[in-house]
Amino acid sequence: MIVLGIETSCDETAAAVVRHGREVLANIVSSQLDLHRAFGGVVPDLASRQHLQRIEPVIQQALETAGVSWDRIEAVAATYGPGLASSLLVGWNVGRGLALTLGVPFVAINHLQAHLYSPLIEHGDKALPMIGLVVSGGHTVLAEVAGIGDHRVLGQTRDDAAGEAFDKVARLLGLRYPGGPEIERHATSGNPHAVEFPRGLAHDDSLDFSFSGLKTAVRYWLEKNPIKTEAQRADICASFQEAVVDVLVSKTIRAAEQRGIRQVSISGGVSQNRRLRQRMAEECAARKWRLLTVPAALCTDNAAMIAALADRYLNSATHRVSDHAVEPSACLT
Amino acid sequence: MVTTTSDPSETARVGEQLAAELTPGTVLAIQGDLGAGKTCFVQGLARGLGFRGAVTSPTFTLIHEYRGGRLPLYHIDLYRLTDPQQAVAIGVEEYFDAGGVTVIEWPERIASLLPAHTRWVEIAITGPTTRQLTIR
Numbered sequence: 001m002i003v004l005g006i007e008t009s010c011d012e013t014a015a016a017v018v019r020h021g022r023e024v025l026a027n028i029v030s031s032q033l034d035l036h037r038a039f040g041g042v043v044p045d046l047a048s049r050q051h052l053q054r055i056e057p058v059i060q061q062a063l064e065t066a067g068v069s070w071d072r073i074e075a076v077a078a079t080y081g082p083g084l085a086s087s088l089l090v091g092w093n094v095g096r097g098l099a100l101t102l103g104v105p106f107v108a109i110n111h112l113q114a115h116l117y118s119p120l121i122e123h124g125d126k127a128l129p130m131i132g133l134v135v136s137g138g139h140t141v142l143a144e145v146a147g148i149g150d151h152r153v154l155g156q157t158r159d160d161a162a163g164e165a166f167d168k169v170a171r172l173l174g175l176r177y178p179g180g181p182e183i184e185r186h187a188t189s190g191n192p193h194a195v196e197f198p199r200g201l202a203h204d205d206s207l208d209f210s211f212s213g214l215k216t217a218v219r220y221w222l223e224k225n226p227i228k229t230e231a232q233r234a235d236i237c238a239s240f241q242e243a244v245v246d247v248l249v250s251k252t253i254r255a256a257e258q259r260g261i262r263q264v265s266i267s268g269g270v271s272q273n274r275r276l277r278q279r280m281a282e283e284c285a286a287r288k289w290r291l292l293t294v295p296a297a298l299c300t301d302n303a304a305m306i307a308a309l310a311d312r313y314l315n316s317a318t319h320r321v322s323d324h325a326v327e328p329s330a331c332l333t
Numbered sequence: 334m335v336t337t338t339s340d341p342s343e344t345a346r347v348g349e350q351l352a353a354e355l356t357p358g359t360v361l362a363i364q365g366d367l368g369a370g371k372t373c374f375v376q377g378l379a380r381g382l383g384f385r386g387a388v389t390s391p392t393f394t395l396i397h398e399y400r401g402g403r404l405p406l407y408h409i410d411l412y413r414l415t416d417p418q419q420a421v422a423i424g425v426e427e428y429f430d431a432g433g434v435t436v437i438e439w440p441e442r443i444a445s446l447l448p449a450h451t452r453w454v455e456i457a458i459t460g461p462t463t464r465q466l467t468i469r
């Protein structure tokens with residue numbers, strides 16, 4: 001089955017063509033941030049209109065890159081939430097309109113579910129069952145996935161997402177945006193135990209996360225100990241990163257132990273962090289568990305994960321697909 | 334009104350109490366440095382409105398909508414934006430008269446767009462966990 005996927009939940013206008021939920025034939029992301037630069041810094045009048053302007057060329061490019069004509073598209077999928085109402089509406093309506101025109105099913109997909117199931121694109125059915133950690137700028141969710149459409153949330157952030165903590169601490173340290181890669185770069189030469197920053201909710205029985213207190217702790221540390229050398233900056237980056245990674249790893253491993261599941265996946269933008277990958281890999285290896293990761297192009301917001309999950313749902317004997325209306329505050333359900 | 338709080342839970346409680354006075358169309362502009370407790374205050378506000386789910390920072394996602402309480406709560410975070418036109422672009426103004434309570438973090442980014450009846454909440458950091466809240 002060949003599925004066209006569309007994703008416009010926030011900044012990105014994205015379209016992808018995926019075959020059998022596994023083969024990504026095209027994965028086009030037209031970042032609006034790039035567009036701002038392309039327009040010489042002129043800010044668009046309406047983000048939704050920006051999506052509207054970009055969506056047709058992005059879809060066309062996806063079909064051309066995939067080498068697939070319209071008559072071979074067997075389903076169209078689009079994100080219904082969570083995200084910005086005005087942005088979601090563009091992708092959802094275009095997707096539904098295309099499906100009606102083509103006479104194929106329309107599948108509305110939850111953006112967080114798409115991230116959660118994205119390891120299946122590369123690893124296939126053997127990825128299940130798994131404990132999945134979705135970690136990005138906007139989200140930090142831990143879930144158990146038993147089968148297609150059979151998942152439940154085990155924990156999530158109570159305040160800031162992990163990626164957001166990276167960006168805000170980067171700003172406190174005077175580093176460039178986006179802060180995640182910058183902190184990771186400076187951290188490589190730092191001592192991760194130079195400062196023992198607090199591990200939010202580490203000793204809490206729940207599998208929830210909290211990164212707000214960590215951000216505040218770094219702020220106080222910097223007020224009392226202003227950075228004078230690059231080595232000090234590296235130490236703070238490494239110590240902060242270690243605090244985030246510690247909690248992400250320990251709660252994920254604890255979830256897998258509690259649920260008796262020996263496969264762990266990490267997806268979403270922050271899952272690209274090498275220290276997180278390394279520490280998670282070590283903990284999994286020590287238990288002879290399997291760690292599933294997701295390639296960079298499928299970690300940031302993209303439409304391939306939307307198309308791939310739609311294919312899974314369409315081919316599932318138990319899960320019913322729906323044309324769920326746009327829901328900006330959708331949870332991982 | 335000026336209140337001093339000694340920890341995050343007290344900051345949240347001020348938000349919870351303020352929720353009782355809010356009416357449809359209220360716009361709250363919340364000012365405070367990184368780590369001052371803005372999201373914490375909004376969590377209290379949501380609880381005061383009767384919302385029972387998780388309330389998280391919308392820094393990346395820009396806008397979170399919470400329904401199920403006495404009034405809908407629209408939680409907007411302009412931290413990532415650099416220009417008022419971007420706020421217009423994501424539909425910020427449309428929330429002002431949508432019948433709920435609109436809370437805006439980093440409101441100085443769009444001071445010119447805020448309605449005249451906007452109420453301002455300033456959270457000043459006075460110590461490691463103590464805060465001074467000024468509501469006007």
